[in-house]
Amino acid sequence: MDATVSYLDQLIAGGLLIPTGVDGLYGRSGVFEDVIVRFEGLVTAEGTQDAPEVIRFPPAMTRRQLETSGYMKSFPQLAGTVHSFCGGDHDHMSLLQALSKGEDWTAGQQATEIALTPAACYPIYPMVAAQGPLPPDGRLFDVQSYCFRHEPSPDPARMQLFRMREYVRLGTAAQVTAFREMWVERARQMITALELPFDVVPANDPFFGRAGKMMKVNQREQGLKLEMVIPVANPQPTACLSFNYHQDHFAHTWGVRLADGGPAHTACVGFGLERIALALFRHHGFDPADWPAGVRRTLWG
């Protein structure tokens, strides 16, 4: 943990991250952002040959979609719902009085129809289901958004708000598992070109509570989620990319159908953009001008 705190302190002292007073919520410098932009360019360059449909959602989805997704069952502790003041003049005076006394004023906030997005691909499945059956070749999307997970931590690689870039494939089991295998291979090449050490391992998602233990075992035994881990701020390496095969889970959740009416399978590859940037700064130093020539060529061309 000391090493973790110390890397965060270094990032702040180096001006790459700007503290806000809340663990996991930071501003990013122009240098940090440029690395993200360049890495996203690399992701685009690798994926453009597959002609994905580009869609960008805001960092939120509808609360109804969050409810239907099952996320509150598996990860209730990480989800964020957006609440607002919905009262009149009198309620407003009470709110301001509580605020001025330093008392809790948030009990009167009411849940809106909006929740924060836990993973960039979440809004895609209900969207596709509403658009009708998939064509025979399935569909492929390029998405990116800020995501929220309520897990305050001094580990700079565990932010509460961070960006995830994803390619999302919907089709037959054969189509989506081939997609996932292809991206594991592409990712190996990309991260090798960035001269970062990595390993590909089964994932360990933090499923909630007693029932969650079983879900964790199932996830590992079925090999549904692989992660590419890279040392960032901790002795244990950090998951920076993930390769997920959802089987027909989202078909049953949302009604995503194949051309023949059968349930679609889905898979996605996700790039944790802040984590990858932090890994680059950790291994190559805080000034990208001094990064190895091969890494600079890969990112800046």
Place this chain on the structure above:
Amino acid sequence: MDATVSYLDQLIAGGLLIPTGVDGLYGRSGVFEDVIVRFEGLVTAEGTQDAPEVIRFPPAMTRRQLETSGYMKSFPQLAGTVHSFCGGDHDHMSLLQALSKGEDWTAGQQATEIALTPAACYPIYPMVAAQGPLPPDGRLFDVQSYCFRHEPSPDPARMQLFRMREYVRLGTAAQVTAFREMWVERARQMITALELPFDVVPANDPFFGRAGKMMKVNQREQGLKLEMVIPVANPQPTACLSFNYHQDHFAHTWGVRLADGGPAHTACVGFGLERIALALFRHHGFDPADWPAGVRRTLWG
């Protein structure tokens, strides 16, 4: 209102916006996003001569900062606080039972330390105050983030989550008012080059409640906020850019000091990125390949 709904329907039918089932929350197509990227490039090109410090915050600030900012006094109805589940296994079972019965499950959500950002510049003032007195030339920032305002509407130009790009100037009254005047002039030239009709008018912010009526009058009488309005989806034109002079308000709120210890003045120019993109699609058509040659040259070079 019919015209408004009709333009939203056209944007959805044209694939530029993707509905989610909640007014003001939409996905954006790749074409829509490219226009935003290109317009941001134009903003960067206009502003780079002033050598701003580039900072990017996530779409959130700390709840404490929202409280201190005074936003809950003026616009409580628009603010969004982020709430999470903080219970144990037993509470989780109750939550899932409420969900499965279609009952309200959100009463148990607790306010986190995070709130959504109402305007892209909000996290800048406490950051600068914490960094000490301004240098004699003051400081200048380039910021952008998604912002949240809880005002569900079928007007596509009134989204609940939208992006705001801003330049923020902190310094003496003379420095920041000169900055504001300069940007009104630059914006006139930029929007003229984009061949959009516009007007620059005093702003009409939706201050809350009875006390808010007086704040509205003060804002107008003192000319503290100008807006560049462009016809988008309504008979009345929509504010797409704003030019704000905060006097020494944020100095007193946050303690932003000049080099000599006196209170700093601040000003900002904000670009409503979705609104500007919507204005371009409204006036030049849904296919940027068909836009006037001068507009294409301005955005795509």
